[in-house]
Amino acid sequence: MYNKLTPKIVEELIGIVGSNNVIYDDPEALEAYSHDEVAEKHYAHMPEAVVKPSSAEEIAQIIKLANKYKIPITPRGAGSGLSGGAVPVYGGIVLSVERMNRILEIDKENLVVVVEPGVVTNEINNAVKEYGLFYAGYPMSVETCYIGGNVAENAGGGRAVKYGVTGRYVIGLEVVTPTGDIVHLGGKVMKDVTGYDLIHLMVGSEGTLGIFTKIYLKLIPLPQAKVDLLVLFEDMDTAIKTVPKIMTFGRIIPTSIEFMDDLSFKTACKYLNEKIPFEEAGAMLLIELDGNNKTELEEQYEIIGNLCMENGAIEVYVADNATTSERIWRIRRNIAEAWKQFSPHQSLEDVVVPISEIPTFLKKIREISNKYRVPIPCYGHAGDGNIHATPIKPPELSMEEWHEKLEKLLEEMYVVVKELGGVISGEHGIGHKRKKYLPLVLEPAHIEMMRAIKKALDPNLILNPGKII
């Protein structure tokens, strides 16, 4: 159904972006573009060529070319994705936006920043900081990921409770369509119902509906102060039950409410040689608050801390400075690394359930874990029900046995998720890692709608084929 690249086509590509910006016939160099951060090798696939355009016009030409010759194109950001979204499963061309890495404009009057897709998300905040501004939609892998990838996956991350996810801040896009046209959606306007909300169709489309070449992001005032609470509970029920209370009785929306089950924090604490009395605890919440001054935050953490104690917390630790805050967050950040010491193969899942269902979900996960004899530490964002349940390969299993087991296990997990009214990905996306499970959780009609949209925009199905549907 797709054609292979020929030296002739490669010549045309070179004609568009220049020879320095085309990788072809160089396996070592191409390998780097064959995978994202999904560890399992079998999700990887070699591209036939990599092109690195520098403008919307070049991208448009490349896409027209691909349509002409029926060559699949897979857009790629930093390659830090966790669903295989940037993997060229049908080979063809990987279109890397790495050269389009300019911050085009910081508009202080309209509180908007305009960037190219290849800008490292972290750079945006470094750049707007000096104007006392803040881009709040960024996920956790701030050091590496590109804003283009964030928009394509509608990335979330730790701060979603208070600030929402990437899509909330995308108010305009310049997009190259799958047929090679350049369209401008939205702009510096805060409201826009002039026609369908195509911006948010594009946001989270995982590179299947268009390639973003300009992104307009809404900025907000930069919070001046920050406090973290580490709360120890006897069990997950008690822990999770306090989460809604914080927002209702406390009337406070924290920046983030992370939770860790005992498998997660006990392994991490042992790995870190952390001396807080974690053995007594069965669950932990990590609550982060930000605001404009210390006193405001002191009042807030007093309210929240007391709420936790009244609702059965064993202990509440308060970190309001770099030393203690780092010590608290290090536990959450080291869960994956700590488990790697036990076994390097993990499947980082990304399910979402209604907050109140988290304890039930975790109970079910325990059952599944026991049934398959696979440890499944669970941690994630209690504030929005996004759970990173992470099946770990038991060292004694062979890779084959593991993949077999994992497939069945995930299927059961996803069924549970559906029963609880949840979804199978909250911030990492479907890509092709979770594609086969989509029918498990979405109605046929729902999938059909997506197919119809895809066909309408991309008749030749050349843009990131093999993803989502």
Place this chain on the structure above:
Amino acid sequence: MGEVWTLAEFRHGKLNPVSFELLNRGKSLAQKLNTSIASVVIGYNIKKEDIDELIARGADKVYVVGDKRLENFIVETYARVILRLLDEYNPDIFIAAATTTGRTLMPYIAVKKQTGLTADCTVLDIEEETGNLLQTRPAIGGNILATIKTPNTRPQMATVRPHSTKPLPPDKTRKGEIIYKQFDEEVFTTTTKYVRFIKDKSQQINIQDAKIIVAGGRGLGKAENFKLIEELAELLSGAVGASRDVVDRGWKTYPHQIGLSGKTVSPTLYIAVGISGAIQHIAGMQTSENIIAINKDPDAQIFKIANLGIVGDLNEILPLLIERIKEYKKKEANLNV
């Protein structure tokens, strides 16, 4: 013009080699001031050859106080003895090594003499016009160097970072004056009791004296992997160092920690394995003469200060390196037969 004095550390019946480095420092200062350079050695069972060694290493004079009650370091008594000497001879400059002894004794004495003291200097010089001692030391984790002087009080005191200079080769022909001092009872009376010394077996070679240090960081992945570091260190007859991160994780004990909250070292060779090179750590080892860094992250800070950087997997590189060193040593051994 008063003399330049150095403290010769005498512990467990022998001179600490850093005493010779100090003499080299002191000598160049004494020459600039054209005054004489003297060592103060206090302790118990100080042998003539120890004193001669100090002279051979550059001392014009050696002040010796030998007494059973000075066998072990107790700051109050040591301080009193030295204060007596300072009061009697009024040296212009008095330097000691920045060892646990130096860093304890010198501030205690400086306060009693109501004079200035600069810690852990890496450069000492004389201000031409005034003859004042210019004392340069790293601060804010080695991010800046500060030059400090003590204009109005004497002696000018400083502790000097071990291995920040080389000792002079011994010259047995040098002649020097030896002054033996005795003091009355009250100098030695103290309520503090030295109970015992406990050797740390994990530190066969003390990090701060080691010519070669092989240090491991978080890149090692787990505590067990320190075996590789230890093996390499042993082959090079060096000491084992560790980053704060791995000491916090309990992979290695605190005496091995190098950096801002640990020890400061300047060996001839520092091999950093799996250490990213946080300012924290760099502060403690950047004055090393040669630095070799092995890290899988090409952007690791450590490479900025390394003479030789290897970007790669330590689990591949170390075993191979160890093997190669063994071969090399075997060859050498055979050649020497």
Place this chain on the structure above:
Amino acid sequence: MRIIVPIKQVPETSNVKMDPVTGTMVREGVENVVNPLDLYAIETAIRLKEEYGGEIIVVSMGPEKAIDAIKEAIAMGCDDGILLSDKKFAGSDTFATSYVLAKAIKQIGDFDLVICGERATDGDTGQVGPGIASFLDLPLSTFTSQILSVENGKITVKRLVEEGYEEIEMMLPAVLTVVKEISDPRLPTLRGKLKAKRMEIPIWDAQKIGAEGQKIGLKGSPTRVVKIFTPKVTREGEKIIVKDEKTLYQAVDRIMDYLIKKELI
């Protein structure tokens, strides 16, 4: 048991950034914290109190914002705090600082132990602890790594020295400087934080502690900073990237050459 813990508020240096142009520390956005090495002193004091009962008083010399550091110590479990703050203290070197702290400690009076961190991570001198002991004419144990016993007016401790440990016994009152090995600092709890928050921290000035004018501040400091400059730390050494078997062997060969050429082996 009555314990006094002198602490210092320092810039958080673990990720300090230097201005490449001016070569000075970028203070912007650098927050102040309790000197990390003081946390071990605070923890040691709290554990002694838990075992023998008594009271812990934290003293800190610094500007008014250093009250945050004192309150953090109280949140961890110390009982009281005093801030030593006075324009006249400005520019004090380690001599003058030791003097001010010693005077304040005398003023507080009736104590069994003074426990200091081994040194501050900004000044990095480690001279204030011994300085205090000298001003107060008290027995001193530096680099203390363990407290073995406290009984009938005596304390026995282990000191971390070059080749191992020294065990010494001292009469109380005494001064200790402690190293990391001695304890694992606890995290401040909500209860602690709230207690500290509601607490009034008295501020003592030069007059209150009876400090002589010619011994404090810049005037009272025997040392003078002549100049401050940035060292060139970067060495721009060579870098070898291991991609495969071949480059792996090249890299190891290069290390061997280096060791041999420099006679390090």
